[in-house]
Amino acid sequence: xxxxxTAITRSFNFSMSRFGYPRQSAAVVRKAVGWGDAHLLRSFVxxxxxxxxxxxxxxxxxxxLARYSKVFPGVVRLLSGLKxxxxxxxxxxxxxxxxxxxxxxxxxxxxxxxxVLCADKLRSGKPDPQILKMIMKRLSVPARDTVYVxxxxxDAIAGKRAGVKTVIVTTxxxxxxxIRRERPWKIIKKIKDLPELLQSA
Numbered sequence: 001x002x003x004x005x006t007a008i009t010r011s012f013n014f015s016m017s018r019f020g021y022p023r024q025s026a027a028v029v030r031k032a033v034g035w036g037d038a039h040l041l042r043s044f045v046x047x048x049x050x051x052x053x054x055x056x057x058x059x060x061x062x063x064x065l066a067r068y069s070k071v072f073p074g075v076v077r078l079l080s081g082l083k084x085x086x087x088x089x090x091x092x093x094x095x096x097x098x099x100x101x102x103x104x105x106x107x108x109x110x111x112x113x114x115x116v117l118c119a120d121k122l123r124s125g126k127p128d129p130q131i132l133k134m135i136m137k138r139l140s141v142p143a144r145d146t147v148y149v150x151x152x153x154x155d156a157i158a159g160k161r162a163g164v165k166t167v168i169v170t171t172x173x174x175x176x177x178x179i180r181r182e183r184p185w186k187i188i189k190k191i192k193d194l195p196e197l198l199q200s201a
């Protein structure tokens with residue numbers, strides 16, 4: 001739904017420079033995204049610096065997210081249409097709760113979602129299926145009636161483990177070959193192609 005890679009890269013390189021670590025290209029950062037910000041940074045810094053680097057990243061990221069994030073074309077129209085058709089919509093994110101809400105509010109997406117759940121409220125994040133199971137329980141929707149949409153290999157794994165139909169959009173950080181290995185229900189190039197799939201779900 002949201003392209004936040006520029007915001008992530010800027011905050012990442014700000015925190016790296018702040019502590020004397022080398023900056024990384026957008027492509028390198030993009031490949032490391034998806035497992036949460038602590039995991040993202042820990043791969044590039046010494047263990048003794050990890051906490052301080054994470055704090056610097058998060059301070060910077062509040063402004064960076066609001067300034068550089070954007071919704072993909074067709075997303076608002078998609079969400080509006082699904083809402084009108086009676087779908088229950090939720091967000092399942094490994095991004096910390098406060099940053100997810102910065103994005104949702106700043107981009108005007110709050111009215112479309114029934115529930116938002118992030119990994120920092122749980123024992124573990126994706127690819128653990130707990131986050132999806134908690135959302136289904138909260139919305140009283142069984143797995144057979146649930147479609148989970150993601151854009152990375154961890155989403156494909158989480159959806160498979162949760163026993164739900166999983167759609168992967170190829171706008172994320174995982175390659176198509178990585179995604180195909182997990183055999184999600186469907187793979188699409190653009191999020192706006194989702195409504196046609198839902199007719200056969």
